[in-house]
Amino acid sequence: MPDIFNHNVSEFLTGVPFFTEVSRPSLDKLCKTSKTETFGKNESILKKGDVGDSMYVILEGHVKVHEGSHIYCFLKAGECFGEYALIDDQRRSASVTTVEKTNVLIIDRKNFVNLIKTDTGFANGILSVLIKRHRELDIIQERLASSKKDIEIAHSKMSGLINGAMDAIIMFNQNFKIILTNPSANKILENDDVLQRNVLFFFDDDSADFIETLVNNEIHTNTINQYLPQIIKVIGSKNTETLNEGTISKYGVENDSYYTLILRNTEDRIQAENKINQLTNQTQYLEEEIEELTSGYGIIAEDQSMKTALGLIHQVAKTNATVLIQGETGTGKELVARAIHKASDRSDKPLIKINCGAIPVNLIESELFGHEKGAFTGATSSRKGRFLLADKGTIFLDEIGEMPLELQPKLLRIIQEGEFDPVGSSETIKVDVRIIAATHRNLKTFAKEGKFREDLYYRLNVFPIEVPALRDRGEDVCLIAQEMIKQFSKKMGKPAIALSETDKSLLQNYNWPGNVRELQNLIERAVIVSKGHLNLHNVVPNQLHDESIINKPTTIQDKIYTAEELSALEKNNILKALKQTKWKISGANGAAALLKIPPTTLASKMKAFGIERPI
Incomplete structure (x- = not known):
């Protein structure tokens, strides 16, 4: 129906007895899912024996309810028929025929029940x-001219609508005596015999005072129909406490008033919301790992040094022992952790990763342990820490040596x-x-120097695994490089190229200070520029030449360096400064300050020398 027509019909329904207690917004929703139909004079709207699926509201016109020639009653605009079809699919008990041209609103049972559930x-x-x-x-008996059995059926249908509700429905009089409950109410009250008991006895003090005040303040008004602005705590007969949200309504006259309290347990919803939030956070962290997982190459190990490390992985994996993985940057320590x-036995649970050296000191505590809303400036909502996300699973603390000393006792406690305890919370979480x-x-050296807690070091070092540097893994470098060539070639739509003996010799003779990460970068670059062959000699640094320059005696004061040699010396000097400052370029402790040149100049030189930070 058009919106303006919906508006008129919903306005009309406010005067229909069946809908007098329903709010206008709810009536608007009802009209949007219903339809109108016009019947001519003496036209049948429904027949006795038809299966009912809709209720009818007379908008205009006049009808008769009858069985054959026997007329039970006449109905006019503003009256309804077929209401019971809203709660069952029984056959019609009488026929309805128009006396004059009649316009009716047809309310489908499915839409009506859906509105009952959602509004x-x-x-x-x-x-x-x-x-x-x-x-x-x-009055119903008089109007329907029905028998006692018909009345009992009508009562059972209405009771079925109330008793079938999932929300707790408690009806009480102005003296707070309970006159009706449904099974859901009896469940949270933990009592099947509550009639004529004081409803306030089942609430905690705050909730009882609130309900009592609300009723007493509205005692002289005709209606109450509102959402409760605070949570109601119900204490059952077995002392079980539940938190509930709900509505209260009033019906009847001043000296004969009754109240309907509808309560919905919020605990399941809150638990579901918390679970959703936790899963959302887990998804966020896990999605960050997917790219790394899909671009990884597994652990390739033919050299005995790496096979030894794999043997240790198999030995410790099935235990719950804490593992400390040691090795140079870029050796694949994260791959070992994933393996x-x-x-x-926790493989079906999450593996949560955090790089202790990549997160600012003022944020790492919150990242690890979570925080409560308002715990610090900018904490506009609560946050689950990564230890909670890793519950029943594994947490990988990369670069553990960079963890601030003040946080190490908290890690030791875990x-x-x-x-x-989350930041800003007194609640202890297991x-x-x-x-x-x-x-x-x-x-161990860090601990002796006071840069790392000695007790934490020994707790972490339960089962140490040393990952060998790439230069110490013999022919593994060639096997890994070939697998990388295969993966990058597939990704770039190029044919995979086999390593030549010259390529293999070049790879095995290079020192690989950046280990597997450096190899990955160089292989990707080689595949990008490849044209039928790799040209590895163009991408692998000429380390032997650089070292021959660096290792020349410095006591010879009259040595004249070529432009190429000076360039190699400058490049090596910049690399030393970058490594010493952990690749920080600008700032008080950056490489530019160490070299005493502007950061922009350093950036230009790095670009000119092809210096890139190892991944």
């Missing part, structure tokens, strides 16, 4: 009307007791997390 205000209003009808059964998790840590630093 609490609509359900509340309809229930109030049904309850009134329940108290006026003598341990995959082979463990290892020892399996618990922590978790079951397997910890795998990795570092390129010598933590």
